[in-house]
Amino acid sequence: MQQKKTSQEERSAGGFCLDCGVEHALNEGDARLHCRALMQFLEEEERIDILAAKGKEDPQLTTAGLFSQSRGKMFGIMVCRAADGSERLLRAFSGQYNGIWEIDGWAPPIFDTGTFNRIYADIEPQVKQLGQEIDFTVHHSAQWRDLTEQRRQLSRQWMRGIHALYTLRNFRGQKRLLADAFAGSGGIPTGTGDCCAPKLFNQAACENLTPLGLAEFYWGRENVSLTRHHGHFYPSCAGKCAPILGFMLCGLDKLLLRQG
Ligand SMILES: [Zn+2]
Ligand SMILES: [Zn+2]
The missing domain is CATH 1.10.287 (Helix Hairpins)
Structure with missing residues (x-):
C-alpha cells in the first residue's frame, strides 16, 4: 500500500543557495496544527489583533476586507526552538495589513x-x-x-x-542585501521579502531562534488568478521567496543537526 506523506514531512519553504550550491529547505513540522488553531480564531473573532483584549479590538484589523474587493492574504506560522529549549511560535501575514506594516503579535517587516x-x-x-x-x-x-x-x-x-x-540574515550569522542575496534570473519582483516565509525566517534569525517547522495558508476571497483559495495550505512561492530563501535558510541544517 502506498504510504501518503504526512504533513510533517511536507516541504514548506526553501530555495537554492548560491554559496553552498545546494537547496536548503524546511518542512512543515507541526506548524499546520498551529495554523488550524489560528484559522479557528480568525473564523470566530473575524479580526487579526490576536493580542487585543475583548472590547479593545482595533476596527482596522478585522478580516472583513479579506473577503471584499481587496481579496485575501497569506498567513503563516513558524514553530521555533529558543536557546533555553522552549518552543516559540512566530506568526506572519504577507505584505501590509490594511496599509499597516507592524502589528503586535506578528512578525515585523524585514526593513x-x-x-x-x-x-x-x-x-x-x-x-x-x-x-x-x-x-x-x-x-x-x-x-x-x-x-x-x-x-x-x-x-x-x-x-x-x-x-x-532589505537586509536579509541567515543562520550562519551572515547579513546580505536583498539584491546580493537574490538568486533568481531577471529583476527582483515587487514585494520580494514581504511574504510570510522571509518575515518569519528573518525574525527567527534576529532573535536567535531555530525554526523547526513552517506552514502557510490563504484566508479570504480567492486571488484574481485563482491560484489561492480560502483555507488552503501552500508552500512558499517560487517567484519571490525561493530566490532569497536559499540564502536565508543557509546554516539551518547544521543548527538542526546539532540540536538533534
Ligand atoms: Zn512568497
Ligand atoms: Zn547555503
Missing part, C-alpha cells in the same frame, strides 16, 4: 519602517505631481515623452531605494 516612510514621503509627492503634469500634456508630444520618462526614472529610484532597505 526599518521609519526609513521606508521617509523615502516614500520624499518620492510620492514628486510622482503625484508628475502624474498631474502628464495628464495635462498632449499625449505623445515631446514634453509628454519627457515627463513620462522622468516618472519612470523616479519609480526605478524608488524601487532601488526600497530594495536597499
Whole structure:
C-alpha cells in the first residue's frame, strides 16, 4: 500500500543557495496544527489583533476586507526552538495589513519602517505631481515623452531605494542585501521579502531562534488568478521567496543537526 506523506514531512519553504550550491529547505513540522488553531480564531473573532483584549479590538484589523474587493492574504506560522529549549511560535501575514506594516503579535517587516516612510514621503509627492503634469500634456508630444520618462526614472529610484532597505540574515550569522542575496534570473519582483516565509525566517534569525517547522495558508476571497483559495495550505512561492530563501535558510541544517 502506498504510504501518503504526512504533513510533517511536507516541504514548506526553501530555495537554492548560491554559496553552498545546494537547496536548503524546511518542512512543515507541526506548524499546520498551529495554523488550524489560528484559522479557528480568525473564523470566530473575524479580526487579526490576536493580542487585543475583548472590547479593545482595533476596527482596522478585522478580516472583513479579506473577503471584499481587496481579496485575501497569506498567513503563516513558524514553530521555533529558543536557546533555553522552549518552543516559540512566530506568526506572519504577507505584505501590509490594511496599509499597516507592524502589528503586535506578528512578525515585523524585514526593513526599518521609519526609513521606508521617509523615502516614500520624499518620492510620492514628486510622482503625484508628475502624474498631474502628464495628464495635462498632449499625449505623445515631446514634453509628454519627457515627463513620462522622468516618472519612470523616479519609480526605478524608488524601487532601488526600497530594495536597499532589505537586509536579509541567515543562520550562519551572515547579513546580505536583498539584491546580493537574490538568486533568481531577471529583476527582483515587487514585494520580494514581504511574504510570510522571509518575515518569519528573518525574525527567527534576529532573535536567535531555530525554526523547526513552517506552514502557510490563504484566508479570504480567492486571488484574481485563482491560484489561492480560502483555507488552503501552500508552500512558499517560487517567484519571490525561493530566490532569497536559499540564502536565508543557509546554516539551518547544521543548527538542526546539532540540536538533534
Ligand atoms: Zn512568497
Ligand atoms: Zn547555503
